[in-house]
Amino acid sequence: MGSDVGHSENIHSSRFIATCLIGGAIIGASMLGYFLGFPLPPLGVRKRKKKPIRVYMDGCFDMMHYGHCNALRQARALGDQLVVGVVSDAEITANKGPPVTPLHERMIMVSAVKWVDEVIPDAPYAITEDFMNKLFDEYNIDYIIHGDDPCLLPDGTDAYTLAKKAGRYKQIKRTEGVSSTDIVGRMLLCVRERSISDSHNHSSLQRQFSHGHNQKFEDGGSGSGTRVSHFLPTSRRIVQFSNGKGPGPDARIVYIDGAFDLFHAGHVEKRNEKKAESERRYYEDKTFVSGD
Numbered sequence: 001m002g003s004d005v006g007h008s009e010n011i012h013s014s015r016f017i018a019t020c021l022i023g024g025a026i027i028g029a030s031m032l033g034y035f036l037g038f039p040l041p042p043l044g045v046r047k048r049k050k051k052p053i054r055v056y057m058d059g060c061f062d063m064m065h066y067g068h069c070n071a072l073r074q075a076r077a078l079g080d081q082l083v084v085g086v087v088s089d090a091e092i093t094a095n096k097g098p099p100v101t102p103l104h105e106r107m108i109m110v111s112a113v114k115w116v117d118e119v120i121p122d123a124p125y126a127i128t129e130d131f132m133n134k135l136f137d138e139y140n141i142d143y144i145i146h147g148d149d150p151c152l153l154p155d156g157t158d159a160y161t162l163a164k165k166a167g168r169y170k171q172i173k174r175t176e177g178v179s180s181t182d183i184v185g186r187m188l189l190c191v192r193e194r195s196i197s198d199s200h201n202h203s204s205l206q207r208q209f210s211h212g213h214n215q216k217f218e219d220g221g222s223g224s225g226t227r228v229s230h231f232l233p234t235s236r237r238i239v240q241f242s243n244g245k246g247p248g249p250d251a252r253i254v255y256i257d258g259a260f261d262l263f264h265a266g267h268v269e270k271r272n273e274k275k276a277e278s279e280r281r282y283y284e285d286k287t288f289v290s291g292d
Helices: 002-037 043-047 066-077 089-095 103-111 129-137 161-165 180-195 205-210 235-241 265-290
Strands: 054-059 081-087 118-123 143-147 169-172
Touching: 054 066, 066 081, 066 143, 066 169, 066 235, 081 103, 103 118, 103 265, 129 161
Parallel strands: 054 081, 054 143, 081 118, 143 169
Antiparallel strands: none
8 A cells, every 4th residue: 555655646746747847848938939039138238228418519699590500400410418508798798799689588599499408508608627527527518519610719719629628529510601790791781771862773782682792882882891601591401400290180280470580589489479379279179178
């Protein structure tokens, strides 16, 4: 009888071992299929998430225009996040003369640009060592960006010398054909045109300016001498300014018109008001339809 008991125990033990082996094989095969179908990334990638590249660009952004926006677009393309320093009124006055638009208006304009993630007010005109260290340590800036046009201080030195020596400087291309100086020149030509008698047979100075011509006056003198380049935004540039996305099926599309000559902070605030009003009406209509 003892042998029968021992034989029975051996059978149960064998069945238990077989069950464990079969179960283990099934689990192993399932796990193998999972990993083959969904391979895990390398160990280093799993441990550390990629740090976003933060770039910094500063500027006066006085009488902000298309060239400024294109510079911000190019700067943003060099990183994942763009931080913009808006130079203070006092710094502009000391280095270039008094600005036309005050700091708070220039802040509104820069903040409205879709490529800008963060704005620093009262930025210095020159990248000093203290400010550069602040950018690197407090704002986690990886690179400082500026256009390929020279930016010289009153003493003739480069405002970005320290950033270049630190190896943290990157350069973008300046937008040809538009500048604050040219805009001021257009304004002066418009004023000069109004001072000319209607009996004089002159075509519009503003029209001639926009075509890159210099108006010669009957007194033998010349215009302001402001050099004007041809400015024609191409279809490629228009695409660059677009986000490539159309409105969704439930999007609320709002139309606003205007001359938008010398685009300024007031235009931006009016746009924001219309946008906020549209969003408010959208949610009111949605609530009314749902009956909440």
